[in-house]
Structures are given as structure tokens and as C-alpha cells.
Amino acid sequence: MNAELMLKLQAWVDGELPASEAAHIAEWVRKDAAAAALAAELKMTRGFLTGNEPEVKLPESREFHWSKIQKAIERAEAEPSPREALPWATALRRFLVPVSGLALVAFLTVLSIGIFNRDTSTGTTDELLVEEETLSRHVETSTYNSQANNMYVVYIINKDVGDDDPMDLDSDMDEDMDDSVIQ
């Protein structure tokens, strides 16, 4: 008995064959002992499965069960999504991302400029950027910048020698030093 005949026999047991073919199989089962034995075994298995199939029953009526699911769907649709509930957070995030990114770039730029300018001890642009202002009409100034010695010198030249010297720094020495500037 080949597999195709066995399948046809099973279909016959389950009542799935058309009448003409079913009659043909019935005749074959009646004449062939092996086919009859297989048919009997299939019938027994079918009866066993049908009789012992577990039946799950809902603890509530069908209408009530589906109405609960429908209500749950309606409730979920009515609730606002977290994104809609916090629009300010989204707006703040959208604002902070580019702003903080720009701030970071600006900071790194300033930092790198500072580092590159600071590491060279002499002759940097910052060191040469000097602002001067003469605040007394009695003096003139001249400057000397020595990058080799890392020194910036401002010469104060008194225009009114003999007059009221603004750099007469210690008049206590006048007696000893005849109006000395420094002592």
C-alpha cells in the first residue's frame, strides 16, 4: 500500500471523499484485509481524539468578553501620548541640541586659540597687544619690547625737569638726595 492510497483511506475515514470515490475505497477495504485493518485503526484514533479533545469555556459571555476588549481599545485611543503631553520638553530638547552644540564648538575654538597663543612664551599676538595711556601732562613715554628677554619696558620721561615732578617718588630723601625721584 503506497502513501497515496493510505491518504485516500484516511480521507475516506474522515468522510471527505466524493461519493463515487468513497464507494470505490469501501469496496477496496472490504476486499483487502490490510486496508481494512488500517481503516479500523484510523477510525479508532479518530474516535479517541474526538472524545478527549479539551473544551475551553469562557468564564463570561461572548458579548461581555468582546465588549471589554472594545472598551480597552477606546480607552487607549482617548489617552494622549507622552509626546503630546510634554510638548515643552520636546521644544526644549530641540532648542538645547543646537545651542549646546554651538556652545561646545565656540568653547573649543576659544580654548584652542588660548592654548596655541599661550604656549609660546614670547612674541605672541596677545603679548604684543598692549594698550597704553599717558595720564599726566608732565611726562612723555617710550616703550621697549624685548622678546628675547621676555621684557616690556615703559620709559617715563619727565618733560618738566625742575618743576613739580610727578615721579618724585619719595620726598623724604630730599634732604639727602636733593629731590631724588626714587628713594
Add this chain to the structure above:
Amino acid sequence: MILTRFFSRQCRLLFLALVFSLAAVGAHAEEIKLEAKLIWASNEPKSPKPEHKPVDKATEEKLRKPFPQWKYFFVETNVVQIIPSRGSNKFTLSKSCTLEITELEGPRVEVTLIGKGKPVHKTTKEISKGGWFVYTGDDKHESAWIVIVTQLEK
């Protein structure tokens, strides 16, 4: 959802970077320690003021280059002060000579030379450790005064 989480993480990272940046900028503004020396230069080997002490060899060597006309250098006053961040301090070097120094952003300093209570000159420049900022002028009796401002380690 994944995209939102990604941007949220990006946002947090960038915000942290911003906070650290601001903290670093704030930390950069700090006080500085400065020394101001008033020096008398002369060709006389001895100063008329007995309390005058000759400058140390290193200072003398460095002074000889811009002031070759003077043979001897004596320390009149030596004042060390802390300049608070974005603040000022006064260095009284003699009865008539005062420096007022302000710490500025950069770090730069604004140095005002005050003679007999009147402002004489103001200079704003960067100051660095090892660098000298000098005010000088001729004095009576073939001598000169020199004010040296240097930054010290804190």
C-alpha cells in the same frame, strides 16, 4: 522611538558639554600673585641708603641688557600681592610711588603707575610667568628708578 531616544541621549551629552564648558570658563578666571620691585640704578657702587641691598645676580644680568648705562642696581622695595579675579590691588613701593594693578580677562593686567597720588601712566597687557613688565625713568644725581612687575607661582 529609537530615533527619539538617540536624540535624547545626544541632547543630554551636549547639555553636559555645555555645563562643563561654562564650568571651565568660570574656573579659568582666577586670582594671580604678582611681585613688584622698586630698584634704584646707579654707577655708584654704594647706595646712600644703608637699607638698600644689591639685586641678585640673575636680576642684575637681566637688567644689564635694557639698561647698559647703569652698573649697580639696588632693591628699594619688594612687594608681593594677590590680585583677586577681576579685582584690583595696590602696591605701595614708596611714599610717592604706587602701582594699582587690575586682573582682566585674558589673563591680562591693567597696571597704573601713580606718582605722588596722581596717575601717571596706564598699561594694559598680558602677563605671563617669567615675563617682566617694567616702568623706568631717570632720577636725580645720575641715577634711575626701575619698577619690575612679575607673576609668581601661587
